[in-house]
Amino acid sequence: MTAAPARAGWRLKQPSVVPGFGLTLGLSLAWLALIILIPLCGLAWRSAALGWSEFWAIATDRRTLNALRISFGTAFVAAVVNVVFGTLVAWVLVRYRFFGRRIVDAMVDLPFALPTAVAGIALTTLYASNGWAGSLLKPLGIKVAYTPLGIVVALVFIGLPFVVRTVQPVMEEIDREVEEAAATLGASRFQTVTRVLFPGLAPAILTGFALAFARGVGEYGSVIFIAGNLPNISEIAPLLIVIRLEEFNYPAATAIAAIMLAIAFLMLLVINLLQAWNRKRYG
Amino acid sequence: MADTIPARPAREVASAVNESRPARVMLMALAFAFLAIFLALPLVLVFLQAFSRGLGYFVETLFEPDSLSAIRLTLIVAAIAVPLNLVFGVAMAWAIAKFEFKGKAFLTTLIDLPFSVSPVISGLVYVILFGAQSALGPWLRAHGIEILFAVPGIVLATIFVTFPFVARELIPLMQDQGTGDEEAAISLGANGWQTFRYVTLPNIKWGLLYGVLLCNARAMGEFGAVSVVSGHIRGQTNTMPLHVEVLYNGYNVTGAFAVASLLAGLALVTLALKTLLEMRYGAEIAATRGH
Numbered sequence: 003m004t005a006a007p008a009r010a011g012w013r014l015k016q017p018s019v020v021p022g023f024g025l026t027l028g029l030s031l032a033w034l035a036l037i038i039l040i041p042l043c044g045l046a047w048r049s050a051a052l053g054w055s056e057f058w059a060i061a062t063d064r065r066t067l068n069a070l071r072i073s074f075g076t077a078f079v080a081a082v083v084n085v086v087f088g089t090l091v092a093w094v095l096v097r098y099r100f101f102g103r104r105i106v107d108a109m110v111d112l113p114f115a116l117p118t119a120v121a122g123i124a125l126t127t128l129y130a131s132n133g134w135a136g137s138l139l140k141p142l143g144i145k146v147a148y149t150p151l152g153i154v155v156a157l158v159f160i161g162l163p164f165v166v167r168t169v170q171p172v173m174e175e176i177d178r179e180v181e182e183a184a185a186t187l188g189a190s191r192f193q194t195v196t197r198v199l200f201p202g203l204a205p206a207i208l209t210g211f212a213l214a215f216a217r218g219v220g221e222y223g224s225v226i227f228i229a230g231n232l233p234n235i236s237e238i239a240p241l242l243i244v245i246r247l248e249e250f251n252y253p254a255a256t257a258i259a260a261i262m263l264a265i266a267f268l269m270l271l272v273i274n275l276l277q278a279w280n281r282k283r284y285g
Numbered sequence: 286m287a288d289t290i291p292a293r294p295a296r297e298v299a300s301a302v303n304e305s306r307p308a309r310v311m312l313m314a315l316a317f318a319f320l321a322i323f324l325a326l327p328l329v330l331v332f333l334q335a336f337s338r339g340l341g342y343f344v345e346t347l348f349e350p351d352s353l354s355a356i357r358l359t360l361i362v363a364a365i366a367v368p369l370n371l372v373f374g375v376a377m378a379w380a381i382a383k384f385e386f387k388g389k390a391f392l393t394t395l396i397d398l399p400f401s402v403s404p405v406i407s408g409l410v411y412v413i414l415f416g417a418q419s420a421l422g423p424w425l426r427a428h429g430i431e432i433l434f435a436v437p438g439i440v441l442a443t444i445f446v447t448f449p450f451v452a453r454e455l456i457p458l459m460q461d462q463g464t465g466d467e468e469a470a471i472s473l474g475a476n477g478w479q480t481f482r483y484v485t486l487p488n489i490k491w492g493l494l495y496g497v498l499l500c501n502a503r504a505m506g507e508f509g510a511v512s513v514v515s516g517h518i519r520g521q522t523n524t525m526p527l528h529v530e531v532l533y534n535g536y537n538v539t540g541a542f543a544v545a546s547l548l549a550g551l552a553l554v555t556l557a558l559k560t561l562l563e564m565r566y567g568a569e570i571a572a573t574r575g576h
Contacts (some may be wrong), residue, residue: 003407014386014387015385015386016384016386018383018464019471019472020384020464020467020468020471020480021471021480022379022477022481023380023383025376027380027381027384028567029377029380030373030376030380030381031392033376033377034377034392034395034396036395037441037445037448038395038398038399038445040414041410041411041413041414041445042398042410043415044395044410044413045406045409045413048413087316087319090312090315090316090319091316093312093316094312094313094316094317095310097303098309100313104560104564106317106320107560108556108557108559108560109324109556110320111556112324112328112552112556113324115499115502115551115552115553115555115556115559116328116503116548117506117508117529117552118508119506119508119526119527119529119530119545119548120331120506120526120545120552121327122535123529123538123542124330124542124545125327125329125539126326127330127334127538127542128326128330135322138541144292155323158323159324159327160321162324178302185302191303191305194302216401217400217404220302220401220402220403220404221404221509222403222404222508222509222512223509223512223526224548227533238404240403240406240509241405243403243406244405244407244512244513247409247513251429252412252413252416252418255409256409256413259403259406262403262406263402263406264313269401270397270398271457273376273401274394282467
């Protein structure tokens with residue numbers, strides 16, 4: 003604020019009387035490099051050392067392609083389910099007052115707090131053919147546990163809070179007068195919701211979708227119990243990495259990880275852009 | 286006559302900005318059914334299964350040497366990983382929230398990076414870095430330093446996956462609070478440490494606790510990353526989530542759920558404390574809820 007006109011040329015930081023910039027930035031960068039950057043660069047370096055032809059051979063291996071297809075496909079379906087039900091849950095939590103609302107609201111975060119292995123064995127037991135839900139679905143000819151559908155169920159569980167927690171705050175900010183105006187102008191309730199409210203919620207819903215999708219693609223603990231893990235059918239990409247590691251096939255594990263990381267970074271970029279868009283629309 | 290007229294229009298307007306009663310009941314029923322099936326049922330099942338062979342078996346499972354060692358290892362790992370992430374998380378939040386500098390947005394993105402990385406890859410990077418086939422591997426072996434398939438590797442993988450929790454909670458909070466209080470403290474002659482200890486820390490303490498709570502839950506429950514680096518040595522490098530897997534795959538389902546119920550209990554305590562913090566100190570932990 004009191005600084006002289008910016009004639010000094012390039013400057014790392016704007017002047018401030020608050021101390022500790024050097025110390026905290028130094029600590030931050032050192033910690034970041036040690037824990038995150040050096041290990042990730044190690045992975046990048048190892049996959050680069052593979053050479054293009056070997057990398058391509060691993061990437062286009064049938065089992066690798068299928069594992070990636072299953073991971074991305076099931077995560078996509080689960081994220082779509084979560085968009086529908088997550089938005090519904092957010093709506094009910096924001097708009098309706100009912101007994102136990104606080105508890106329901108807190109429960110939405112259960113997938114963040116419950117260790118994934120616990121969720122995995124619980125969902126598997128629930129959806130096995132002799133489980134509570136599985137035995138009800140069996141007469142209908144629907145098998146959930148040990149099929150790709152089971153993977154979707156696990157990923158719906160894991161991804162739900164991402165959609166609810168992204169959409170809920172934006173929904174809370176909606177000015178009720180907008181709805182009143184729409185109603186005054188003759189819109190039915192359905193028209194108001196679909197044409198007035200949802201366009202405003204779209205960036206938040208899309209962000210929630212992207213977050214749930216990104217999490218679902220990398221998810222491991224909750225999926226491996228329920229998936230059945232048949233190669234080419236219900237084997238997810240993270241599991242294939244673990245299998246290759248256990249076979250001491252480090253090049254394959256590295257290459258699959260590099261592909262997943264590249265896609266994950268791409269999605270991170272998309273999420274950041276979506277969130278910037280979101281913020282621009284809702285200060 | 287005059288007092289009967291407003292009654293109807295008032296109801297009309299109310300229903301025009303709310304769903305009709307049947308629609309509302311249907312939406313709520315649908316949402317509750319979804320939450321019951323996907324969230325409540327699995328949680329209830331964990332506790333019912335844990336006690337399905339009685340309290341005796343439950344206690345017996347938890348007091349087996351392998352279970353005790355898994356519980357101890359989980360506590361040790363969290364006791365190392367969480368304080369480290371606390372200290373460095375506060376440092377990162379201080380640098381990012383209190384100063385304007387070039388590359389700040391990029392640094393913030395890097396801090397969030399572990400959330401976008403599959404847990405399996407978070408473990409894999411350390412296998413590649415410290416494994417026998419790496420440049421460091423033979424040197425480590427020659428000096429008798431065990432990182433992989435030992436406690437240090439588990440701690441590192443846990444720190445990786447819990448890296449963003451504290452900083453991510455504190456950054457928006459500290460940015461909201463600005464630097465006015467700190468500037469006042471400095472101008473009154475406080476040194477940097479005093480400013481942090483007596484001015485900043487009281488402002489951020491509930492947000493900090495909130496972040497530590499979530500960090501701890503993830504640290505104790507992490508499965509994928511730890512699974513890759515642990516080597517699954519029973520009684521030595523199995524944490525509680527890994528022990529759940531070992532029991533489950535060994536067809537000791539009740540035993541697996543007994544250990545799982547402890548982790549589920551931890552999750553419930555975490556959620557309860559988190560909700561309590563949000564209710565009592567909502568403004569002081571800012572509007573950044575979620576993961």
